[in-house]
Amino acid sequence: MDLAFDNAVDSPTSAYLARVALAGWATVPACVQPVKAVDIALTYEGVMGDRYIAELGQLGDDWDGYGASAIESQIATQARETFSALVRRLPAPDISPNPNGTISLEWSTQLGTAHLEIGKSDGSFYLKPNTGESYYLKTPLTSFALSSMASLISSQIYADQAGPLSIGNFSFGSDGARV
Numbered sequence: 337m338d339l340a341f342d343n344a345v346d347s348p349t350s351a352y353l354a355r356v357a358l359a360g361w362a363t364v365p366a367c368v369q370p371v372k373a374v375d376i377a378l379t380y381e382g383v384m385g386d387r388y389i390a391e392l393g394q395l396g397d398d399w400d401g402y403g404a405s406a407i408e409s410q411i412a413t414q415a416r417e418t419f420s421a422l423v424r425r426l427p428a429p430d431i432s433p434n435p436n437g438t439i440s441l442e443w444s445t446q447l448g449t450a451h452l453e454i455g456k457s458d459g460s461f462y463l464k465p466n467t468g469e470s471y472y473l474k475t476p477l478t479s480f481a482l483s484s485m486a487s488l489i490s491s492q493i494y495a496d497q498a499g500p501l502s503i504g505n506f507s508f509g510s511d512g513a514r515v
Contacts, residue, residue: 381428405437
C-alpha cells in the first residue's frame with residue numbers, strides 16, 4: 337500500500353511513516369488513518385500522547401532531580417482518560433509532568449492559552465484568551481466538565497480554525513508515496 341501525507345519532510349510523522357514504509361508493512365497501523373475519517377484519538381498525536389502519559393505514570397520520586405513527587409498510576413490513568421476525551425474535540429495539547437505529582441495539558445495559540453492540571457479526581461483549569469474574560473475552575477473531571485472545557489477552549493483560542501488539527505493528515509493511494 338502506498339502512502340501520501342501532507343506534513344513537513346522532517347516532522348515526527350514523516351519519520352514514522354518512513355519507518356513504516358521501509359518495514360514493508362502490509363497493513364497500515366491505526367495511528368496513521370486520515371484525521372477526517374477516524375476519531376482524532378487514533379491520530380499520531382492521540383496515540384503518542386496516550387503513550388507519553390502512560391510513561392509519565394512510571395516516574396518515581398525525585399524524577400526531576402529536585403525532589404519531585406512520583407506520578408501515581410491513578411493520576412496517570414485519570415490523565416489518559418481526560419486526554420482521550422479532550423483530544424477528540426481539540427488539537428492535541430502539550431503534556432507535562434509537574435513536580436507535585438500531577439500532569440498538565442496545555443493549549444496555546446495566537447488567541448490565548450488554556451491549561452488543565454490533572455490530579456487524582458479533580459482538575460484545575462484556566463483559560464486566558466488574549467482579549468476578553470479569563471476562566472478559572474477547579475472541578476471533578478466529569479464528562480460534562482470536560483465537554484464544557486473543550487467548548488471554551490475551542491471557542492476562545494481555536495476560534496479561527498476549523499476542526500481538530502493533526503501534524504499528520506494521511507491519505508493512501510496506489511500511485512506511490514508522496515511527501
